[in-house]
Amino acid sequence: MTEQSKKDYNQLTAGFEFPPRSYLLDKEAVELYLGATQETDSLFLQDGLVPPMAVTAFAMATLVHSVSMPSGTIHVSQELDFLELVRINDTITCYAKVSRRIERGGLRLMNIDIRVVNQDNKTVLTGKVGFVLPESRMGEE
């Protein structure tokens, strides 16, 4: 998705659902993640499991691909539940939905619920992401 075709964050209201995205977690993708995070645990390199934070990274990418966030956006909080093991060559599909958006003292707070399922439609991860968005400029909203 190009920057131009991304949704502006001002269009995100409670209930907005991000377009789901699917990813094949093949060996190459997982090794790229392990290298980037300097993760060397044998559970991943030898047993073929996928770090839950790699699954989280793809869930977050679902947001990044769909929405153009303004500079000054701060990722302030994260809740995550790792519900099932994810293995190399699993295909995951990531869903995200704006659960809350409020304004408080000039700041805008937005919470997004995320859910990731595997190829058997089993939920492997859920979470909540909290963002603080910068104050809107004149003419916005």
Add this chain to the structure above:
Amino acid sequence: MSCRNPGWVKNEMKNAYSALQVGQSLGEIKKPMTQEMINAYARASHDYNPVHIDAEFARKTPAGGTIAHGMLNLAFCSQLMTRAFGKNWLNGGRFNVRFKMPARPGDDLTVQGRIEKISQENQQMRVTCSVLCINQKGETIISGEAVVRLSE
């Protein structure tokens, strides 16, 4: 990267979950943050937000320079939990954290954890840990809680 006491909890748990005690340290992980690491994480996560990878762009933002992805910093906390609790963390772990400030290239990060509470839940042991990621100045990057249910 260096790691003290990697896997000691995991090894002990094989025979004796009851050896765990409130107040026990989970050891620590040290990670020097570099721009190369941030760039590699951008490629792996498909998150190419320029505030992470474009120094010129990032200088003009409130961040004042490139910053690491929050999820990269949190990945280090997850590594600590994996080393301590193994597969139990991957299948039944829970994070609830707050990002206090960004990590920047050149920072030396230290991740620490400690057992805060041990309880029984549905015949499983539930271990609540505090997790902390700090920089070389002792400033908190991430603080929060990690909960793991022990079943194997």
